[in-house]
Amino acid sequence: KQRELEEIRDLPARTLDGCTVSLLANIGLLSDLRVAHLHGAEGVGLYRTEFPFMTRSSFPTRQVQAVVYRKVLEGFPGLPVNIRTLDIGGDKELSYFPHPREDNPFLGWRSMRLSLDREEILREQLAAVLIASVGGRCNLMFPMISGVDEVRRIKGILEQVKEDLLREGKAFAPDIGLGVMVELPAAVLGAEMLVKEVDYLSIGTNDLIQYTLACDRNNPLVRKWYDPYHPAVLHSIKKVADAATAAGKPASLCGEMAGEPINALLLMGLGLRSFSLSAPSIPRVKEAVRRITLEKAQLVAERVLAMESAQSIRSFLEATQRELG
Numbered sequence: 001k002q003r004e005l006e007e008i009r010d011l012p013a014r015t016l017d018g019c020t021v022s023l024l025a026n027i028g029l030l031s032d033l034r035v036a037h038l039h040g041a042e043g044v045g046l047y048r049t050e051f052p053f054m055t056r057s058s059f060p061t062r063q064v065q066a067v068v069y070r071k072v073l074e075g076f077p078g079l080p081v082n083i084r085t086l087d088i089g090g091d092k093e094l095s096y097f098p099h100p101r102e103d104n105p106f107l108g109w110r111s112m113r114l115s116l117d118r119e120e121i122l123r124e125q126l127a128a129v130l131i132a133s134v135g136g137r138c139n140l141m142f143p144m145i146s147g148v149d150e151v152r153r154i155k156g157i158l159e160q161v162k163e164d165l166l167r168e169g170k171a172f173a174p175d176i177g178l179g180v181m182v183e184l185p186a187a188v189l190g191a192e193m194l195v196k197e198v199d200y201l202s203i204g205t206n207d208l209i210q211y212t213l214a215c216d217r218n219n220p221l222v223r224k225w226y227d228p229y230h231p232a233v234l235h236s237i238k239k240v241a242d243a244a245t246a247a248g249k250p251a252s253l254c255g256e257m258a259g260e261p262i263n264a265l266l267l268m269g270l271g272l273r274s275f276s277l278s279a280p281s282i283p284r285v286k287e288a289v290r291r292i293t294l295e296k297a298q299l300v301a302e303r304v305l306a307m308e309s310a311q312s313i314r315s316f317l318e319a320t321q322r323e324l325g
């Protein structure tokens with residue numbers, strides 16, 4: 001097992017007809033960095049910053065945050081590290097930040113909405129990321145975005161924070177890329193507008209499936225309705241990939257969905273070239289990518305997009321998987 005892992009670790013995720021995809025890791029804890037390297041991650045596609053907040057008993061200061069972020073950046077020198085701003089609320093709470101009771105927490109005060117309403121939390125985090133940014137190739141990613149108004153407001157705040165740091169004589173990387181997570185149907189429908197505001201899009205299918213199908217991602221009673229193969233989900237992904245391509249900017253996908261080899265094939269066929277996944281899934285996905293052609297992936301995607309039923313799509317993909325061996 002270890003030998004197999006080592007053999008594939010340094011090989012590119014390239015199809016038989018020469019199309020290369022990037023396979024990056026989703027991480028939360030600093031210990032995930034080692035796991036990511038072990039499995040051949042080509043950077044961090046999603047660093048969930050909730051963890052340094054959840055493991056403390058009060059809000060970490062910008063200095064404390066900067067130390068953690070810098071460690072993540074230094075964990076992948078020269079490779080992209082996408083730091084996502086705080087994504088609490090919904091099912092993630094901080095013990096020291098009492099959250100109001102909400103009837104619909106996932107439709108409520110969570111993620112970017114909370115960060116924007118408690119602007120000092122966002123400012124401190126942006127300052128921390130900027131201070132850490134000199135330690136590597138840093139990108140900043142914003143979760144739960146519904147439209148350009150939020151993005152413009154965040155960019156305004158980021159500019160102010162940069163000015164403050166410059167005044168204090170603090171250095172930061174001049175080329176931090178900005179990305180929007182596409183997790184809401186509104187962001188899918190507005191993808192063409194959103195992509196103009198930023199450098200890249202990153203599709204968060206865990207939430208996108210939940211919101212597209214109005215189906216709580218943690219509720220076992222509705223598990224069977226939470227379906228990545230629902231045509232609405234797949235057409236959404238296609239639309240986002242097309243919007244990014246038309247704008248000449250990259251789109252990646254960082255939901256759990258990318259961890260299944262057959263899904264990676266389908267997603268490549270839909271036009272995506274970059275995935276971020278739980279690190280232990282990287283070798284299996286890479287192996288699958290190396291055994292197919294882009295042409296085949298595109299044929300599969302074309303067939304799938306023409307299907308109207310999630311069940312038919314699932315059966316077709318299972319059959320394709322068997323055929324590929």
Ligand code: PEP
Pocket residue numbers: 046048087183203204205206207208254255256
């Ligand atoms: C997602 O929603 O797909 C995602 C990657 O973010 P999280 O799972 O942290 O909500």
Ligand code: MG
Pocket residue numbers: 143183204206207
């Ligand atoms: Mg999400």
